[in-house]
Amino acid sequence: MFFLFGCISQNSSPTGEIVYTPVLTIYTYDSMVSEYGLGPKVVPAFEEKCNCKVKMLAKGDAGQVLTTLILEKENPKADVVIGIDNSMASRAISADVLEEFTPENIALVSEELRFGNGYLTPYDYGYFAFVYDSDKINFPLNNFDSLLDPTLTKSIVIQNPKTSSPGLGLLLWTVNVYGDPGYKEFWKKLKPNILTVTDSWDESAGLFAAGEAPIYFSYATSPPYYAEAEGKTNILGARFNEGHYVQIEGMGIVKGTKNRKLAEQFIEFSLTEKFQKEIPLHQYMLPANENVSVPKSFEDYAIVPHATLQLDSDLVEQKQGEWISEWEKIIISG
C-alpha cells in the first residue's frame, strides 16, 4: 500500500535510541475533531499525562461511528469510542462491540445520568430542541403543535433517525409525547413543513447557517453557541410545554482493545475537571461532572426544560426498528 498507518509511532530519544510510544486510537464523530471541537482541546492535555500518542479519528456522525465498530468487530482498530448516546446504547451493547468498564471516579456523575449497564461512561448531556431564527419566526414556538403552523411550510430541517442521533432523538421524543401509534399522526401533519431530512446533524446546521431554513432540530444548548461563537442573539431555542427529550453521550472501551489500561486511563480523565470544563464551549452540551459550572451565555440563552423526558431503554431497543420504518413510510413518499 502507498500510505501506511502504523499502530506505533517512532520517536528518537535524545540518546538516539528509538523509543516506542503507545498509541491510543479513538473513534468519534466529525464535530468532535473539528477545528473548534473538543478533541483538539483535550487530546494534548491527555497526551501530556499518559506519555502516549492519541489518534482521534472522525468516522462521520455517531451512527457511522457505531457502524464502523460493528464492521471492524473481528479486527478492531479502535481502543475507545466516544459518542454512543442513551438512544444508541442498547444497540451498541447487543452488537457486542464494547467491553465493560466503570471508572473509579464515576461518583462525579449524578445517578440519573448513568446509563449503558456498565458498558458506557457518560461525559456530557443535553436536551433536544428546535432552534430557530427569531428574526424570521415571529410567533411563539412552545409546543409540538406550534410546528404545524401553515406559515411554516417547508421551513424545518431535521435529521434521519436511521443515521443521526438527534434524528433518532426527535423520533423518540414524539413517541414519548404522542405515544404509539399517536406519533404517526403527528408526523403526517408535520411533513408539509419539513424542508428536508439530512443524514447528519452537521448538514442540518449547515443548511440553517446558510439561511436555507429558519428552523432546525438541534439542542437546547445550541443558542449559547450562536451567542458565543457568532455573536448572534437572534437564534433561540423553542421551549416546549411537553418537556424535552434528553440525550446523554457516553464513551466506552472497544471490545478486543490491545490498550485496555490506556483506554481506562482516558475514560477516567474524561470525567476530570480538565476535560469537563471544555465541554460547554466546545461541545455546547452540559458537563456530566456535577461540580463543573457552565458559562454565563448558558444561563442567558440555553433552555431549561419544564420536564426531562426519556423512554425506557429496553422498550427503545425492542421497538426502535419498527418506529423508524413506520416513520420512513410517512416521510419517504414520492
Next chain:
Amino acid sequence: MDFRVGKNNYLRLSLIAFFTAFFLFFFFYPLAIVLLKSISLNQNSFSDFISILVENKTLIWNSFYQASISTIFSLLVGIPAAYLIARKDFPGKKIVKAISLVPFVFPSVLVVLAFVILLGNNGWVNSILKNLFGFHIQFLYGFLGIILAHVFFNFPIVMRFVSSSWENLDVKMKESAKTLGANNFDVFLRITLPQLLPSIIASASLVFIFCFTSFAIITTLGGLQFSTLEVEIYRQILRNLDFATGAFFALFQFIVLSIIASLYFYFSKKHSVSQKSNREPLSKFNFSSLRGIAEFSFLIFIIVIALLPIFAIAVFAFFDPSTGDFTLRAFEKIFSVSNVTLFETNAITAVLLSLFLAFFAALVSSFLGLIASLKQTNVPFVNFFASCSIAVSVITLAFGYYLGFGSGQLLIIAIGHSILAFPFAFRIINNALLQVDSESIDSAKTLGADDVSVFIKIQFPRIKKALIASMAFAFAISLGELGLVLVLYDGIFATMPVYIYRLISTYDLFAAGAMGFLLFAFSFIAFYAIEFFSNDAEVF
C-alpha cells in the same frame, strides 16, 4: 492473427491473459459477489423478491420517474442545440461543440456545488427574486433540483449524438419532399426526424442510464424524501449494514440497466452509419427574422448555462462573502496547517491522492484500451467487456470491491477508476486504430515485419495523439469520480470530490468553492488536452 509467425505468440498471449484476468478479477468477480450475495443473503423464494419490490415501490418509481423526466428535458434542450451545431455557422462554434464533453470532465460534485450557490433558498437566483418580487422558488431539496441538475449535465450528450447525425443528413431527400409541396414542419416530422431517431434513442438511453445511476446530485439535492435505488444501495451498505437489501437492489438495478444498455448499443450502431455526400450547406443567423433571433437567443442560453456554474464556483472561491473583495482566505483555510487538526487526510493529501488516482487510471485504462483495440492481440469478447463496464452502476461495483477486497485499499480504488475509464479509453484508441490504413500494415507484414515492429513503426506513430486524448479522458473521469471512493475510502483516502462533498454537506460553501475551483482547474487541463489532441473526440 497468424499463429504460424510464432515469434510474438508469448507476448500476444500474455497480453490477452493480462487483459482477461484483469477484468475477471476486478470486474466480473466483484459483480458476481454482489449478485450471489443478493441470493444467498436473502434466501428467499421468487415471491419474496416480489414482495421486497412492492415494499420499495416508491423508491423504484422515483428512480424511473426522475430518470425519465430528466431524459425528456435533456432531449428538449439537446435537440435544438444539436440543430444549431449541425445547421448554423457562427464564430466560436468549436467552443460550443466542446460543451459536449462537460458530462464527462465536469465532476458531478461541482454541479451540486454550483446549484446550491445559484439555486439554494438563499442562492443568487432567489436573492434576486426576493429583492425584486418578494418571493422565492424552492428549487432544491426535492424533485425540481434533481431534474435541473440532470438536464444541465446531460443535454450535451444529446446535443453531441444528434448533431453528428444531423450534420450527415442527405439534403436531397429534403429537397425532393419540398418540391412535392411539403412544408418545413412536414419535412422535419417525416424526413428529418425518422433519420435522427437512432441517434435520439441512443443518446436518450445513455442519458437515462446516467440519471438512473446518478449519485451526488440525488443525495445532496434530493434529501431523504427523494431517494433512488443507486443512493439507497449506498445507504443500505454503508449506513445500515443491510447487505441483503443492498445486494437485492443492486441486482434489480443491474437487470434494468442491462436492458437499457442493450437499447443504447443497438441504436448507437445504427446511428454511426453515416453518408458523407450531399450535406446541406450551413447557414448564418438571420437577425432580421424572428426565427433567427430565437435561434441566436437559444445559443446564448446554452452558453450561459454551461458557463454559469463555473463562474459561481470561482466567485465563491475568490471573493469575500460579506465585503465582496477579492481574497484567498478560502484557500488559506483549507490548506492551513491549523485546519489539519486530527483528520487523517487534509486538503493537500486530498489533492495529491486525486492526482495519483487520476494518473494511475489514465495509464492503466489506456493500456487496457490499447490491448483491447489492437488487431494483433485479437482479445475475445472485447466489445462485451466494453459494453458491460458502461452499463454497470458505480455503487454496485464499489459494493463488490467492498465485499471482495474490503475497504480502505488505495490500489483497489485506483483499479476501480481504471475500469470505469476503460470504455472511453477503448473507444478513443479503437477509433484511431481503425483509421490506420490496413494496406500499409499488410505490406509491412509481407515484407517480413512482425506484429511488434508493425505496432512500433506503423500504428503507434499514428495513434499517439489518440493515446494522449484517451489518457486525458481517463484522468478527468477519475478526478471527478465520487461514489466509488465514498464507498471505499474508509475515512482515510479522501479525494478532492469527497472533500468537496463533505464540505457541501456541512454547507461550508466557501471552502468547497476553493477546493472546487482547484478540481475544476485540473479537469479543465484534461479537457483542454482532449480537445487539443483529438480533433473530433469520438468517445461514444
